[in-house]
Amino acid sequence: MVSVAAKGDDDGIAAWSAFLRAHAGLVPVIDAELRRTTGLPLTWYDVLLELNAAPGRQLRMQDLGERAVISRTRVSRVVDELVTAGYVCREPNPDDRRSSFATLTDHGRRVFRRAAPRYLDAVRRHFAARIPPEQLRVVRAALDAVLDPPADG
Amino acid sequence: MVSVAAKGDDDGIAAWSAFLRAHAGLVPVIDAELRRTTGLPLTWYDVLLELNAAPGRQLRMQDLGERAVISRTRVSRVVDELVTAGYVCREPNPDDRRSSFATLTDHGRRVFRRAAPRYLDAVRRHFAARIPPEQLRVVRAALDAVLDPPADG
DNA sequence: AAAGATTGATTATTCAATCTTT
DNA sequence: AAAGATTGAATAATCAATCTTT
Numbered sequence: 614m615v616s617v618a619a620k621g622d623d624d625g626i627a628a629w630s631a632f633l634r635a636h637a638g639l640v641p642v643i644d645a646e647l648r649r650t651t652g653l654p655l656t657w658y659d660v661l662l663e664l665n666a667a668p669g670r671q672l673r674m675q676d677l678g679e680r681a682v683i684s685r686t687r688v689s690r691v692v693d694e695l696v697t698a699g700y701v702c703r704e705p706n707p708d709d710r711r712s713s714f715a716t717l718t719d720h721g722r723r724v725f726r727r728a729a730p731r732y733l734d735a736v737r738r739h740f741a742a743r744i745p746p747e748q749l750r751v752v753r754a755a756l757d758a759v760l761d762p763p764a765d766g
Numbered sequence: 767m768v769s770v771a772a773k774g775d776d777d778g779i780a781a782w783s784a785f786l787r788a789h790a791g792l793v794p795v796i797d798a799e800l801r802r803t804t805g806l807p808l809t810w811y812d813v814l815l816e817l818n819a820a821p822g823r824q825l826r827m828q829d830l831g832e833r834a835v836i837s838r839t840r841v842s843r844v845v846d847e848l849v850t851a852g853y854v855c856r857e858p859n860p861d862d863r864r865s866s867f868a869t870l871t872d873h874g875r876r877v878f879r880r881a882a883p884r885y886l887d888a889v890r891r892h893f894a895a896r897i898p899p900e901q902l903r904v905v906r907a908a909l910d911a912v913l914d915p916p917a918d919g
Numbered sequence: 920a921a922a923g924a925t926t927g928a929t930t931a932t933t934c935a936a937t938c939t940t941t
Numbered sequence: 942a943a944a945g946a947t948t949g950a951a952t953a954a955t956c957a958a959t960c961t962t963t
Contacts, residue, residue, distance in 0.1 A: 624902045625894025626886060631909035632893075636789045637835045638913050656953095674924060682790045687954065689925050711923045711962045733779060740785075741778025744908045749777045751904040755897045756784035760791050809931095827946060839933065842947050864940045864945045 639739055646735045651728035656683060658732055660691055661700060661725040664717040671716035673706065688715075700724055792892055799888045804881035809836060811885055813844055814853060814878040817870040824869035826859065841868075853877055 644655040653661070663680045664670055674692065678685035692715045695701035700721030704714040717725070741749060797808040806814070816833045817823055827845065831838035845868045848854035853874030857867040870878070894902060 622886065622890065622894070624899060624906065625890055625897075628897070628902045628906040628909070629889045629893050631906045632785075632789070633793075633835045635909040635912045636785070640786075675922090682786045684955070686925090686956075690954085693925095706923095709923080709963075713924075733775065736782045737775065737778055740782050740912055741775070743912045743914075744778075744781070746777060748904050748908045749781045751901050752908050753777065753781040753784045755901045755905050756781070756788040759788050759893055759896045761896075828944090837933070839947090840931090843932085846947095859945095862941075862945080866946075 643735050643739055646739075647728070647732055650731045650735075651724075653724070653728050656687075656691055657695060657698075657700075658725070658728060659683065660688075660695060660715075661717065661721060661728075664701065664715060665722060665725050669716075670722065671704065671714040673712045673714055675712065677715055695721070796888050796892055799892075800881070800885055803884045803888075804877075806877070806881050809840075809844055810848060810851075810853070811878070811881060812836065813841075813848060813868075814870065814874060814881075817854065817868060818875060818878050822869070823875065824857065824867040826865045826867055828865065830868055848874070 640655070647658060648654055651658075659681045660677065660683065663677060664672060667676075667680075672680070674688050675685070677692075678688040681688070683691060692701055692703070695715075696703060698721075700718060701715050702718055704716050706712045706714055744752065793808070800806055800808055800811060804811075812834045813830065813836065816830060817825060820829075820833075825833070827841050828838070830836075830845075831841040834841070836844060845854055845856070848868075849856060851874075853871060854868050855871055857869050859865045859867055897905065
């Protein structure tokens with residue numbers, strides 16, 4: 614026997630391929646819909662969401678980079694844009710003057726709350742509604758597991 | 767009752783969030799590993815894979831754009847790079863002179879075949895091995911379903 | 920020196936206009 | 942005019958160097 618491509622490998626690569634294709638197909642669609650219906654790009658929405666959920670509606674840039682789906686370097690640029698738009702302001706951190714907070718403004722909060730139902734609806738229609746409920750829970754568990762550092766790979 | 771946020775909505779948004787995070791976390795890692803161990807960026811690998819699987823190891827640019835996880839416009843640029851690297855060549859389509867084929871060269875084929883095991887191994891370690899086998903099949907089915915146009919959204 | 924953050928330069932990706940052939 | 946493809950211009954994202962504070 615020259616090569617034994619185990620069945621599990623096929624399932625793994627097929628799932629990976631579906632994962633890449635689903636992302637490439639879905640994210641641009643949902644981003645475009647969000648821009649059209651709310652004026653917010655997905656990246657902005659994501660940052661506003663994390664700030665809105667944070668205590669005092671503010672986060673250090675570092676922490677924002679860890680929570681939002683956005684690279685650490687990118688955070689500075691996006692927060693610049695959000696400050697210009699009036700949705701966020703920067704505030705000094707009295708405990709450590711190296712760092713600063715990004716804080717959601719009242720205006721930013723209103724814009725976020727108005728956008729949230731549109732976002733949830735888009736995700737539901739394009740993603741969640743196409744997957745049986747019991748599979749949704751499996752997908753979540755599986756993709757969460759991928760990011761943990763469970764021992765070794 | 768002011769608002770009924772059904773449990774299913776929560777599962778949907780949680781799965782979506784896990785989906786975005788897994789992609790943002792995993793793709794750069796696998797891309798970096800592939801570049802390091804094989805010299806091929808993920809985008810190149812993906813294009814070489816589709817060409818290698820195609821009849822005659824060639825595809826029209828249009829078809830390549832549909833199969834590979836890459837936007838139609840991007841195809842021209844990436845094929846340029848692959849031609850420069852000597853992995854692919856362009857050939858005229860005798861049946862329709864508007865279009866042209868991207869064809870895998872022998873050298874490109876050798877490079878792809880040498881890279882394939884490294885890629886499969888990276889996907890296995892970073893992705894598949896962290897998900898129970900029975901969940902892998904569910905993930906695949908779920909994410910495939912998301913891209914079909916099943917009736918309406 | 921290390922941590923937190925920003926910024927200039929580079930690279931990657933998309934958008935819109937263009938060119939050729941059907 | 943529409944289809945197939947490419948290209949210049951504009952946007953987005955990353956990398957490496959920098960600056961300030963600890």
